Amino acid sequence: MNEETETKEEKPVAVWPPIESSASSSPQPHVNMPVPTTPQGAPVNQSFEYELPFELQQQGWKKFWSKRENRPYFWNKLTGESLWEMPVIKPQFDPITDPLGICAPPLPQPTPIPLPHMPPNTAVPIVKRRASEEIGPQAKKFILAGPWDLDVPTNVIILERAPCSYMHSHPEVEAYRCSLLSKLRQSYQEVCHSRESIDAPKDSFNRWLMERKVIDTGYDPLFPSNCYPEISLAMYKEIMNDIPIKLVRPKFTGDARKQLSRYAEAAKKIMESRNAEAESRKVVKWNVDETFQWLRKTVGATYDDFQDRLAHLKQQCQPHLTETVKTSVEGICLKMYNLSLEYAKKIREKSNSILKEHGMELPPNMNMHTTRKVWCYPVQFAIGCPRLPVVDYLPDRDQALLRYQGDTLAINSSHLQKLEHLYRHSCFDDRKFELFIPRVWVMLKRYATFLGVNPSPNTASSDVQDMQQSVPVTVFECLNRAFGVTFECFASPLNCYFKQYCSAFADCDSYFGSRGSFLKLKAVSGSFEANPPYCEELMEASVDHMERLLNDSPEPLSFIVLMPDYREPTPIALTRLETSQFKRRQVTIPAYEHEFRHGFQHVLSKSELNIRSVHATVIVWLQNPAGHQRWEPTEDRVQAVLEAFRPGRERERDRQELLSPTRQGSTSDTKDVLVH
Known part of the structure; x- marks a missing residue:
């Protein structure tokens, strides 16, 4: 780090989102935290005076000495800009008669300053000062510990699709x-x-x-x-x-x-x-x-x-x-x-x-017929986002309350931080997180209204939570390790394990990584986990879609499908699954011998998350020839999945993670783990 020769006392600045740095802990989200407003480092000579024109000082510029580079640099406390060369004085002009300053005389080009370790006649062009000049140590990467792994890269390739014609969340x-x-x-x-x-x-x-x-x-x-x-x-x-x-x-x-x-x-x-x-x-x-x-x-x-x-x-x-x-x-x-x-x-x-108030209008539906293959990416919008109203953020112990016009929705702080990570990975139009809280409120409101109940510990016994149940973390870890699974076909920002997934609502979920509806995903290769909600028509359409994708693609493609083992009568989707030409393996886990994660996990405590399944579950591997060659469901791999489903396995994993919180494969010198 650089060391400066002058220290400055500045008022703390509230920033959102919390900045990922080399610190070993991360500040709580949405809380105004004091952050340093100057480059880090101690001054080397308090008595040394650096002269700057009064005009530059008024514009916020100060001069410091870089001990590493052995030369001065200039930093603006108002804009955060950092330069190696003295900045140019902004021209003085009359804001009434010449508001753009176009009548001011041209400014002389600043003369480059030679560096101490270079010959006198050699000058360095004016450039912005870069952090560590590309030679510093690699920045540490934070892993948000929890029932997810948002650092798993995707192996899914899809055909490029047109932007959606929905309006941005409002x-x-x-x-x-x-x-x-x-x-x-x-x-x-x-x-x-x-x-x-x-x-x-x-x-x-x-x-x-x-x-x-x-x-x-x-x-x-x-x-x-x-x-x-x-x-x-x-x-x-x-x-x-x-x-x-x-x-x-x-x-x-x-x-x-x-x-x-x-x-x-x-x-x-x-x-x-x-x-x-x-x-x-x-x-x-x-x-x-x-x-x-x-x-x-x-x-x-x-x-x-x-x-x-x-x-x-x-x-x-x-x-x-x-x-x-x-x-x-x-x-x-x-x-x-x-x-x-x-x-x-x-x-x-x-x-x-x-939209008309902002000079925009809804676009027509766009159909794109392309064979261009790309890595899977979140749903994009065809139009820009209008200005959003303010949504209040109210911290409340281990939860955050988001309120808009008297309608308050709750979410666990750990899940809100998960949404921050997903937002940072997937949202490209709001790098300053100015729209983050309103978009979280919209997403929470959508799912609460769709389910018909406001998710809370008081409504945790409601049967509608079955639609949002997910498999345990240990199962996802096993599927990723044994079968290369990196994608969930049916998930939501609240219950997803990977940062790439399909969900019910492309418009409000896309900011958090959703690839849209699974029925519209044109996958070419990759390994998927599919646990559809119990709707017979949706399950039938999903199995048909999987078979079409497997039939059309010569590249490795694999679907691991989970369905309730309902009989008398057997659902049509389960019958098609069991008779599919792409079926490579089928196993059944008896009732009460495995668990699922609660559908309201984003508002419940850890002790209430795992619930025994009252019905048996069928697991079927659908793979094309290339997918079977790459991710064959061998006996050892299948037994590992069944073991991961065993009740209590997730609690054992959590105890081990508390003793050794660093994820497997990460190193302490390059990653910091944030444990909740």
């Missing part, structure tokens, strides 16, 4: 979008209750959003706005399955008897209140009357007797009930789509109004 637009989505979710509940006297099927709305987005070609990242067919078959089936009542597995014999009676009464009520065919009304009425007679006469019936009787009644009545309410249920599905289309138009109008 808190005002997102707040409006999320209010409309909550309104649409409430409308779904109300229309199901008013038309069919049932509650909206659990998680049906979220699955409808995912199913629609598989075929949607509209202009909104969240609302379906251009789908064919307009009536969702998934929503239709889920509503129809709960008519006349939602059936559950009763705990006790008395509950089984009540459920049978309620089903018979509800079926009879539907046939009497609807315009049903005479034959259908007759069949249902006869079966319902027979059931009530059996209930009155039978004494001491067992649990299985009631369940068998219910199955028989449903088999006899359900076809007639379905035909009777078909038009009504289709009307519910169509109404939901039309409302979604209407809301998408409103959001687009609001986006356009904000």
Whole structure:
């Protein structure tokens, strides 16, 4: 480091983001920390006077002596600029009559100053002073320790794609979008209750959003706005399955008897209140009357007797009930789509109004047909970002609270620092992090609204968190080590392990490394992990997409796919996976013998993160010939993956990391580890 001959006392300057330096610890994010405002080093001679013109001193310039280079340099305390040669005095001009200074006389060119160790007639051209003049020690690299490894480089090559036509994330637009989505979710509940006297099927709305987005070609990242067919078959089936009542597995014999009676009464009520065919009304009425007679006469019936009787009644009545309410249920599905289309138009109008204020407009959809191969990169935008409103940052112990117009969202400090790292890796239009906090708020708001609950310890038991579950850290480490996996096909900025991944929302996730929708990723080579959320249409489309990519590419390509082992009936996606021509290996991990990470990991404590899987999990290796040759699922590699899934393995890893926090393969002289 240089040593200066003059010291300066300056007020601390608040900077964002925290600057990565050679210090062994990193300041907390979003906190105003005092940082040195001068080049580091002690003065070598306090009595030595350096003369500078008064005009330069007014402009913030000071002169110092570089002990390493044995020559003076000049540093501006206002701009941070550093020069080897004396800076040029800015011209004096009248700001009223000559605001640009174009009438001022030309300035004389400064004379280069010869260096002490060079011949007198040799001068050095004026250059900016560079840190260490390219000869200093290599800057240390920080590793943010946590349930991720953001330093794994990608091995994924894709075909170049066109920039997306979405508007940049904007808190005002997102707040409006999320209010409309909550309104649409409430409308779904109300229309199901008013038309069919049932509650909206659990998680049906979220699955409808995912199913629609598989075929949607509209202009909104969240609302379906251009789908064919307009009536969702998934929503239709889920509503129809709960008519006349939602059936559950009763705990006790008395509950089984009540459920049978309620089903018979509800079926009879539907046939009497609807315009049903005479034959259908007759069949249902006869079966319902027979059931009530059996209930009155039978004494001491067992649990299985009631369940068998219910199955028989449903088999006899359900076809007639379905035909009777078909038009009504289709009307519910169509109404939901039309409302979604209407809301998408409103959001687009609001986006356009904000862009017009900044002299911009939404671009048309761009299609790029190219065969150029590139390393995978985050989604890029076709237009610039408008000015964003202020989002408040409120530190709260181990969490950070982000508030916009009274809407407060929480995130663990460690995950916020993870987002900082992802942002630094992937966002190229905001190097000063001026837009970081608003973009984090938008992303948190999007996922909270999509899930239908605000993620918190109080809502951790909600089943919707299953959509955001991820495999344990030990499994990712094993997949990377044994199979070269560097990419997640289904993740989010909050639960991703690698810095390269695909996610549901390209517009608000791209700042944090998202490559967009997996169904639009044209991968040529690489090793992938795929753990799709449970939506049958999305799972089927994903398997089809993988097979197309494997069939089209001669380069090494591998997908390690995880799916729940649901049977009776077996999902179509799982059947296609098991019968795929590219399947190289298949294993099944029994229920309760492996764990997943909680979907709300960004707001929970460490002790609440790992949860036992209540269902078995199927792991299938899909590989083309080149991929199989490179990443063959040998017995040792597969056993290593199964061992990594063993419950408790992640806690063992965490204990070892506390004892030796440096990641494997890193050296203490080149990297510093930040442990949380």
